[in-house]
Each structure stands twice: as C-alpha cells, then as structure tokens.
Amino acid sequence: MCQWISAQNDSIINLKEVVVSDATLHLSNKSQSIQVLNDSVISKNQSSLTNLLNYNSVLYFKEYGRGMLSTVSFRGTTASQTAVIWNGINVNSQLTGNSDFNTFSAPDFNSVSIKAGGGSVSYGSGAIGGTVHLNNDLVFKNKFVNDFRFDYGSFTTLGVNYKMAFSNKKWSTQIGFSRNSSDNDYEYLDLYTWKGEQRKNENGQYATTNLYANLGYKINPNAVLTFYSQTSNTDRHLSLVSESDSKTKYINTFSRNLLEYSEAKDRLSTNYKLAFLAEEYQYFGDIESDYFSFGKSESIIAKVDFGYQLIESIKLNGILDYNHTKGFGTSFGNNTRQIGAVALKAVQHVDDKWQNELSLRKEVSSDYDSPFLFSLGSSYIFNSFYNLKVNLSRNFRIPTFNDLYWEQGGNPNLKPESSYQAEVGNIFSYKKFTLSETLYFIKINDLIRWVPGNGDNWSPENTDRVNTYGAETILGWSNTYGKNSFAVNGTYAYTISKNVDTNKQLFFVPYHKVTGSIAYSYGKLSANYQYLYNGFVYTRSDNDPNEIIDGYQVSNVGIDYDFGFLKASKLGFQVLNVFNQKYQSLEDRPMPGRNFNMYIILKF
Amino acid sequence: MKFSKLFFVALMSVSVFVSCTNDNDDVVDSGDYNQGVLVLNEGSSEQGSVSYISNDLSSVTQDVYGTVNGSDLLGKFTQSIFFDGDKAYIIAGGSNKITVVNRNTFKLIAKIETGLVKPRYGVVKDGKAYVTNANTYSFENPDTGNTDDFIAVIDLATNLVESKIELNATANRIVLENGKLYITEPYSNDKLLVVNPTTKGLETPINIGSDADTMEAKDGILYVLRSPYGAASEIVKVKLSDNSMNKITFPSELQDAKNLDIEAGKIYYTVGTSVYGMDLTATEASNTAILNYTSTSDWGKMYGFAVRNNHIFIADGGDFTANSKAYVYSLTGTLQKEFTVGVGPNGFYFNE
Numbered sequence: 001m002c003q004w005i006s007a008q009n010d011s012i013i014n015l016k017e018v019v020v021s022d023a024t025l026h027l028s029n030k031s032q033s034i035q036v037l038n039d040s041v042i043s044k045n046q047s048s049l050t051n052l053l054n055y056n057s058v059l060y061f062k063e064y065g066r067g068m069l070s071t072v073s074f075r076g077t078t079a080s081q082t083a084v085i086w087n088g089i090n091v092n093s094q095l096t097g098n099s100d101f102n103t104f105s106a107p108d109f110n111s112v113s114i115k116a117g118g119g120s121v122s123y124g125s126g127a128i129g130g131t132v133h134l135n136n137d138l139v140f141k142n143k144f145v146n147d148f149r150f151d152y153g154s155f156t157t158l159g160v161n162y163k164m165a166f167s168n169k170k171w172s173t174q175i176g177f178s179r180n181s182s183d184n185d186y187e188y189l190d191l192y193t194w195k196g197e198q199r200k201n202e203n204g205q206y207a208t209t210n211l212y213a214n215l216g217y218k219i220n221p222n223a224v225l226t227f228y229s230q231t232s233n234t235d236r237h238l239s240l241v242s243e244s245d246s247k248t249k250y251i252n253t254f255s256r257n258l259l260e261y262s263e264a265k266d267r268l269s270t271n272y273k274l275a276f277l278a279e280e281y282q283y284f285g286d287i288e289s290d291y292f293s294f295g296k297s298e299s300i301i302a303k304v305d306f307g308y309q310l311i312e313s314i315k316l317n318g319i320l321d322y323n324h325t326k327g328f329g330t331s332f333g334n335n336t337r338q339i340g341a342v343a344l345k346a347v348q349h350v351d352d353k354w355q356n357e358l359s360l361r362k363e364v365s366s367d368y369d370s371p372f373l374f375s376l377g378s379s380y381i382f383n384s385f386y387n388l389k390v391n392l393s394r395n396f397r398i399p400t401f402n403d404l405y406w407e408q409g410g411n412p413n414l415k416p417e418s419s420y421q422a423e424v425g426n427i428f429s430y431k432k433f434t435l436s437e438t439l440y441f442i443k444i445n446d447l448i449r450w451v452p453g454n455g456d457n458w459s460p461e462n463t464d465r466v467n468t469y470g471a472e473t474i475l476g477w478s479n480t481y482g483k484n485s486f487a488v489n490g491t492y493a494y495t496i497s498k499n500v501d502t503n504k505q506l507f508f509v510p511y512h513k514v515t516g517s518i519a520y521s522y523g524k525l526s527a528n529y530q531y532l533y534n535g536f537v538y539t540r541s542d543n544d545p546n547e548i549i550d551g552y553q554v555s556n557v558g559i560d561y562d563f564g565f566l567k568a569s570k571l572g573f574q575v576l577n578v579f580n581q582k583y584q585s586l587e588d589r590p591m592p593g594r595n596f597n598m599y600i601i602l603k604f
Numbered sequence: 605m606k607f608s609k610l611f612f613v614a615l616m617s618v619s620v621f622v623s624c625t626n627d628n629d630d631v632v633d634s635g636d637y638n639q640g641v642l643v644l645n646e647g648s649s650e651q652g653s654v655s656y657i658s659n660d661l662s663s664v665t666q667d668v669y670g671t672v673n674g675s676d677l678l679g680k681f682t683q684s685i686f687f688d689g690d691k692a693y694i695i696a697g698g699s700n701k702i703t704v705v706n707r708n709t710f711k712l713i714a715k716i717e718t719g720l721v722k723p724r725y726g727v728v729k730d731g732k733a734y735v736t737n738a739n740t741y742s743f744e745n746p747d748t749g750n751t752d753d754f755i756a757v758i759d760l761a762t763n764l765v766e767s768k769i770e771l772n773a774t775a776n777r778i779v780l781e782n783g784k785l786y787i788t789e790p791y792s793n794d795k796l797l798v799v800n801p802t803t804k805g806l807e808t809p810i811n812i813g814s815d816a817d818t819m820e821a822k823d824g825i826l827y828v829l830r831s832p833y834g835a836a837s838e839i840v841k842v843k844l845s846d847n848s849m850n851k852i853t854f855p856s857e858l859q860d861a862k863n864l865d866i867e868a869g870k871i872y873y874t875v876g877t878s879v880y881g882m883d884l885t886a887t888e889a890s891n892t893a894i895l896n897y898t899s900t901s902d903w904g905k906m907y908g909f910a911v912r913n914n915h916i917f918i919a920d921g922g923d924f925t926a927n928s929k930a931y932v933y934s935l936t937g938t939l940q941k942e943f944t945v946g947v948g949p950n951g952f953y954f955n956e
Contacts, residue, residue, distance in 0.1 A: 246700060
C-alpha cells in the first residue's frame, strides 16, 4: 500500500512470473530515484492521473478548472519537459509536446511510477524534468480476476471501471474499460455575478472513456510475445471564465498499440518493439456550430534492443530505433518527420551494493540537429541504512509539429531544447521507514517560447536559458500492530527555476509543494487522509508581485469498509476538499469547494 | 424627560445634518478618475484592465476596474471603450460583453452580456449604441465568416441588445457623422460601409480600397488611413455630402502607416515606432518624424496611440505577458513621462 522507492527487480526476464512492460525502468536506472504508486494507492485517489500525481508526488499541476486541460511542471521545467511513458513508449503529444494528465485514467494501469530527472537516453524527447510511467504488467500464473468499481459523486460525477485479468502459465490477458463523466457544474466559492447571483462552473461537462486490452504469450521459457493496446476519448466542454464567453469544446482521442517480443538465452537478450500511436484533437470554437479545427498525428516506432552479458558484472545493450511520424490538421499541412537513433548502454553490476550505469544516444532527424545525449550514474548501498545515487545526464526536448509547421508562425529552423542535469540522491532506510532526499541542478538551453513575431503572428524561438535547482524529499513509513495498519507518506519539493537572462522565477513554478497522506486500517475498515499544499506562483514573466496565484491547502478524507463477500466488496465514502478551501491553480479558474464521492468496489 | 427628548431631537438633527453632508458629498464627488487618461489594456491570458494616468502626469493607478469592483471580471481582450455622458462602455471582445461603468468613479453600473459575438467598437446616437461585432471568422467558418458581421443596436436605457443590423461584410471600426455610421475593416473588406441608423438600412458602400482601418471625421470630411501590404499608404478623404474621394498618397518609405488621429488642425499618424504630423489642409504627407521611440516589441509597436491636449500618447504592446509601457511626449517630440501600464495596452481615452 505504500510507495516503494526504487523497487528491486529480478533481472532475468524469462523466469519471471510477472512480465514488466518497461524492464529498462528499474534495471538500468538505479542511479535515479523512482517512486512507485501501486494499485492500492491508485484506488484511494480520484481517477484522473492529475489527481493521483497531484496528491502523491512532487509534480505540480495547473488545471483550467476541475477535469479540464491539465499540464505539469516537474523540477521547475515546462509542461513539455516531462514525458509520459506508456509501457515503455513515450506518448507525449507530437503536436503540443506535452501530455494532458486529465486524459489518462490512473486505474487503467497496474502501477504508475515517477522517475525524477533526465531520461532522454532511454525515453527520448521531453524527459528533462522527469518521466511518468504508466505500466501494465502481465502475470503468468493461473488467475481469473474481475475488478469492478462504480463511483458516484457531487456534480453528477459518475465513474465506471471494469478490469478483467485472465492468465495461466502460458497466456496472460487483461481487458479493461473505464468511463468517467461529470456535469461539473460546481459553485464557485464566494463568487457572485454583478447581479448578485452565485457563480458556478458553466460549460465544464466532460466524459473520458478508455478501453484497453493487453495480451502476453510465453512462446517458450525464454521468449515472450506481448501486445498492449489502449484507446481513449476525452470529450470536454471548456469551462467559461465569464458567463458571456463563447462556449467551446475539445475532443481528444488516442490510440496506442505496442507489439513486443523478448528473448533471453545465455548471454544474449533481444527485445523488439513495434508501436503504432495515433492522436487527434478536435476543437469546436462554438458548440452550436458543426465546424471544428483539428490536428492529428500518427507514429510508427520500431525499436531493437540487443543485450550482451560481457562478463558477469557487465551488461551491454545496443539499441536502434526509428520513428516515423505524420502530422496533419487545420493549422498545418501534411508533414512527415523521421527520426533514427542509436544508443549504447553499459550497466556494471559490481555487486548487490554497487551499480554503475553509462548510456549514450545520438539521434538523426530530418528536421533538426540533435544533441549527443548521455547519462552517467552510480548507485552505492553503503549499508542497510544508506544508499547514495549520483547521476549526470544530457537531455532534450524536440520541437513539436506545432512549433515547426504552424501556419502562420511555425519556425522550421528551431533547435531542440537541451539540458544538462546533475543530481545526488540519498536514500535512508530504517526499519519500516524510508526517506529519499534528492538535490538536483538542471541547466536548460534554447528553451522554445512563442513570441510575437513578424506581422500578426506569434512564432516560436529558441530564446530562453533557464537554471533550475532544488530539493525533493519523499518519505514513507508503514507498520502493522495486530489488526491496526498504518501508512504515512509525504513529499516536499523546493524549486528554484530561473530565467538566466532576467533572473526571474519562471511563472507557474511554485517554490514549495507539499503532499501528505495517512492511511489507517483496522481489519476490514480503512480510512485515509490526504493533504496538498501548493505555494504561490507568479503568473507573469516579470514576477509582478500583484499577479500571483495564492498558495493553497486542500485536504481530502475517505473511509471504506469491506463487507467480506466475494474477493473484496467495499463500500467507500470520500469528502474532497473537506475544509472547503477556495482555491485555483490558474487565474479565474476556480476549483470546487467541499464535495463528496462514494464508491463500490467488487472483486471476484 | 425633557432633557432626553431634547437630546433625542438634537441627535436626530445631527444625524440629518450628517446624512445631508453625505448626500452633498455624493453630489460633489465626481470620482477618483475624472481628471485624467484611461489606458485600456487588452490583457492576454488574463482579463483586460484599465490603468489611469492623472492629467498632470504625476501618477498612475493600475487596474482601476478591479480596485473599485473587486473580483468582478472585465472580460478577455478588452478592445475599446465608448462613452455616453458620464458612462463608459468597455467592450471585451473575447468575452462577448460590454461592462458599463461610471467613467469618473469606475463603479460598475451594468453589463450587456447577450446579443454580442466578438464585439469590437461602438458609437452612441440618441440613446442607442451601435457596436460592430466580428461574429465568426473565415478560418473557423469559411462559408459565412466574412459576411456575418453585424451591428448590435443597444438600448442604453435597458442595456439590452434590441436589434441587429446585418452588414454582409466584415466590420471593425465605426464612426458616427452627420447621422450616419461609417465602418472600416482592414483584412477582408475593401469598402467603407455606410449605415443609416434610423432606417437600420445599408447604404451604398464607398470603394475606398483594401486595408482601411483608422479614421476620423472633421468638417464634413472623413479621413481614412489605409495601408495596403507592400504598397504606399494613403489617406482617403471622403466628402460625406456627395461621397466623392480624393487621396493623399504617402511617400514610399512610409508604408504600413497606422493610427490616424486628428488634433488641433493636424493629422497625426505613425509608421513603425515613429510619429508624423501634417496639416489638415496639406496635400502631401510629411516624412519628417516628430519622434521615434524605442521598442523591443515585434508585434506591439504603437499598439495604442492618441494625440490630445498638447501631448502625444504612445502605448507599447510589449511581450503581451507582462505589464508594458505608455509614453507621453510633447507635440514637438520631447519625452515627458513614461508609465508602466497593464498587459497589451491598446488605447487612450480622456476624462477631462
């Protein structure tokens, strides 16, 4: 139930009962901190990925109102400098470069992991601040489990989530469906129109639907074939700021498919990946009109990874990948981008205490010059009490289709944003207590920013240089006394992110963010409390002290009881924003006050 | 008993006296913002705002509307202000609304929130406002985006849109002269639209050519500045009695002229970051700059401009993410004062 920091993993794929969809994550990244949120943490949170990460990690989010567009800042970086990795594949939008965390439903995944720090060598563009990993791990043992959850909450918020896992020693299947919708017409606390009427969130209704199927087949004890597939549709009206604003809506659809073959025998291992990703948005400038603008991208990704155990302690991997992306839409013509890359990795597993990692990557692209990327790190466990991690890396974020081709204004001469990053992680463990303390420094060059350009168009330029540094603290403790179980988790991020030329803090980067949770269970009854504090943020590049979003504290409480029939049969009740805090993460985008949710979970 | 009754009477008269004084104060109180310049800031990701510069140029107040009216929202992309008596009508194009305030106190009076679709500019005649509305744009509505612009006719007694005048063209700036409405739009319209507000009928438009934007009427002549891309700018003088035209073609180095403003017998206009002036009766445009200011803004040079009371007012759009600047010059081009105003300042209005 707690969050494991840097889980240890069995390094031999073929003997495992569980096939981890992203084996690289834990095997060759011991020099960086990884926070894993497993399904019991996921089930205590609201279904959107934004909610899960907002209340359980150092990631900072800004939301255009509840359920609306949600973008992230990790380690003081921009929204497109955090990469979302779906079963090992980077799924950030090719059009915008970032991910909208309200289009993902967290319960669709077995685990959500957060890897702080650079990861472009393994995960490509956007892995500057860190990466968020959405994993579906396949289990090969005799099992048939159905998992059903129904949520009903304030503002006619409905959630249905069904998963089925069916497996034996040869086959593993997961099928899932989720739909989350809300009228989302919550009142704005203490805000009234000029006529004195209570203001509320208008035109904010949304519905997110996800379908997935994951399949694994063990061809022989050394070889496994897996297939992951997910489609999603997020249909949102966009909340009005003023009651008289034009009503608009936004539909996002995604299709993600990955076929993977892994084989390991003697000293040699091979992994082939073939992925097809499609994304599309439709924007309706007026919901009454049929007209919409759209953008679409389709990517084919092929990846080959050869591993060779050089000597007992050293494993080498050579990786080739190829990415072919076609983008088209209302605001740009047909454009195709091809990227080829070669990477080399060496992991020296000196002993169970000491691991060194080196990886190098160079991309060649039809569109831009790519920097030479590397990652160099080491993890040393001094004793059961203390583990030291050191990592140095170079990472990048490539220009998006919008940046390059937007008509008018796209700039085909952009360079990728690039960064150097150094971090030192200290992990302390004592009995059931873990504390991870990481210090980092990131130097980002050629930050792409849209500025008013020639004529009436805005145009992106490689303008800014940013230095970001700070400290991340993650702590966890859990224990059981008889029938009483406790788990306490907390995170704290201190972030300085400065434009080198102006020496100003980047807007929408808080200096302080804190999360905390306490979970208690007694037999079949469990209760939990969640806490979030976001410090103030500037909303303007000049750090105008009059133009800030105030800091806020939000608390949620929940309780559930397992009635004890079937494998599990829980009835739960949650009070969100229990202290009725008036808050917003973006100007004039108020979030709801105290609201309620109840749920039923059935496992059979 | 008597004492207390007397006391009561005394108390009453004091309170009457006090309230009388208050009433008098209200009458005398002509507002904190009655002697100065209103700078409209269109905003960018946030709401628009109004800054106030006192006439003696000694002080500036930011966000006058928010200061007076608290958390109420002025709207996105505040485009322009028009006036009727002591009322100011602030048009927020991005929020389809007009906020009505007392121009001197800036206290909110009412809002016009229905019947507007991307409103732009307005004028007032006989208790009614005539506001141009861009409606849909051709990039989002190729079929009728360029023909669906309209004038919303607003009854200023009720603050409701009472009718619409369809224009079958694009519309932006609007001028009232000799009882008629004259409308320009620089991107998709090569005509000067003429509307009779009494009949709500369109009259024959005047072929002034493309890219016509700012205009002002003086002594029966409408001066319209047009600046076709890559060609000479010109002032088209339309004689409103017979709609005849003659032109002043600008020297070739003065392409892309903007911001026509007539003040004290002179026509002022801008090119890039320079201000020029010529006599109203001149037959050739001056190419000698009165002043040149420094701007790092690519898009927002001369974003707002006005000449009034022996001052030249310039607003620089800046980067549209931070507060920007307004500059006040003398008519001979000497910088007198520089002010920090809001995000994207686009116009000056005068309370005198």
